[in-house]
Amino acid sequence: xxxxxxxxxxxxxxxxxxxxxxxxxxxxxxxxxxxxxxxxxxxxxxxxxxxxxxxxxxxxxxxxxxxxxxxxxxxxxxxxxxxxxxxxxxxxxxxxxxxxxxxxxxxxxxxx
Amino acid sequence: xxxxxxxxxxxxxxxxxxxxxxxxxxxxxxxxxxxxxxxxxxxxxxxxxxxxxxxxxxxxxxxxxxxxxxxxxxxxxxxxxxxxxxxxxxxxxxxxxxxxxxxxxxxxxxxxxxxxxxxxxxxxxxxxxxxxxxxxxxxxxxxxxxxxxxxxxxxxxxxxxxxxxxxxxxxxxxxxxxxxxx
Numbered sequence: 001x002x003x004x005x006x007x008x009x010x011x012x013x014x015x016x017x018x019x020x021x022x023x024x025x026x027x028x029x030x031x032x033x034x035x036x037x038x039x040x041x042x043x044x045x046x047x048x049x050x051x052x053x054x055x056x057x058x059x060x061x062x063x064x065x066x067x068x069x070x071x072x073x074x075x076x077x078x079x080x081x082x083x084x085x086x087x088x089x090x091x092x093x094x095x096x097x098x099x100x101x102x103x104x105x106x107x108x109x110x111x112x
Numbered sequence: 113x114x115x116x117x118x119x120x121x122x123x124x125x126x127x128x129x130x131x132x133x134x135x136x137x138x139x140x141x142x143x144x145x146x147x148x149x150x151x152x153x154x155x156x157x158x159x160x161x162x163x164x165x166x167x168x169x170x171x172x173x174x175x176x177x178x179x180x181x182x183x184x185x186x187x188x189x190x191x192x193x194x195x196x197x198x199x200x201x202x203x204x205x206x207x208x209x210x211x212x213x214x215x216x217x218x219x220x221x222x223x224x225x226x227x228x229x230x231x232x233x234x235x236x237x238x239x240x241x242x243x244x245x246x247x248x249x250x251x252x253x254x255x256x257x258x259x260x261x262x263x264x265x266x267x268x269x270x271x272x273x274x275x276x277x278x279x280x281x282x283x284x285x286x287x288x289x290x291x292x293x294x
Binding site: 052056057061064066067088090093094096 | 188293
């Protein structure tokens with residue numbers, strides 16, 4: 001299953017994470033972001049509005065993205081974070097690394 | 113080779129959150145469940161479905177919420193990580209998986225048990241390896257660390273009938289915190 005990606009600018013995209021990012025689809029997520037990284041995208045807005053599951057493998061795949069783009073001043077930001085995702089964010093203190101926005105629109109504006 | 117050593121972790125007083133009130137009460141409809149599965153994917157999906165029902169039933173308006181810590185969400189994550197571990201790593205030899213999941217959401221506490229017919233593994237050793245060898249922003253090998261951080265108490269070991277039992281409890285006075293990821 002691939003992820004829906006909406007291009008905001010040449011360097012910024014919005015990825016709809018959907019219902020889950022976990023060990024079952026983390027490789028699909030990596031394939032999805034890799035093609036955009038290869039095309040010059042450096043800012044990723046992750047839309048978690050419908051996400052019921054973010055597990056350790058899913059978070060690991062986000063870390064993988066972050067490791068690739070952060071040396072080039074890229075950003076990964078979280079938008080419209082659902083309660084199950086917020087539990088993982090709080091557990092791992094990743095709010096220190098990934099900025100959070102209340103909505104995708106707010107994230108778009110911040111990254112414009 | 114079966115792993116007979118029992119791993120057991122108990123909560124210490126220092127893990128308690130000083131400012132967490134103990135007022136969250138679960139709805140009476142949240143009866144304990146016991147489910148048996150031979151299909152691990154089905155076990156995973158069914159477990160999530162139960163937790164979605166329970167969290168919907170227990171959701172409080174934001175202004176009435178007394179705690180940021182909700183054992184239901186953490187228990188859901190723990191069970192997901194455990195079942196994911198079974199799916200990805202468990203050795204069932206030639207046997208069809210036989211997994212029993214019990215979850216009991218009591219007032220302010222969630223207690224869970226997963227019994228399976230795999231060959232088991234050394235929880236303590238693997239957790240230590242994951243923790244000791246952890247690199248910044250790890251891509252893999254965080255599952256047992258998630259479980260350890262989320263739970264008040266955990267035990268894992270071989271039962272008298274040769275199966276393996278994972279058992280945990282989580283309460284509202286537990287502050288989960290997984291450090292050293294970056």
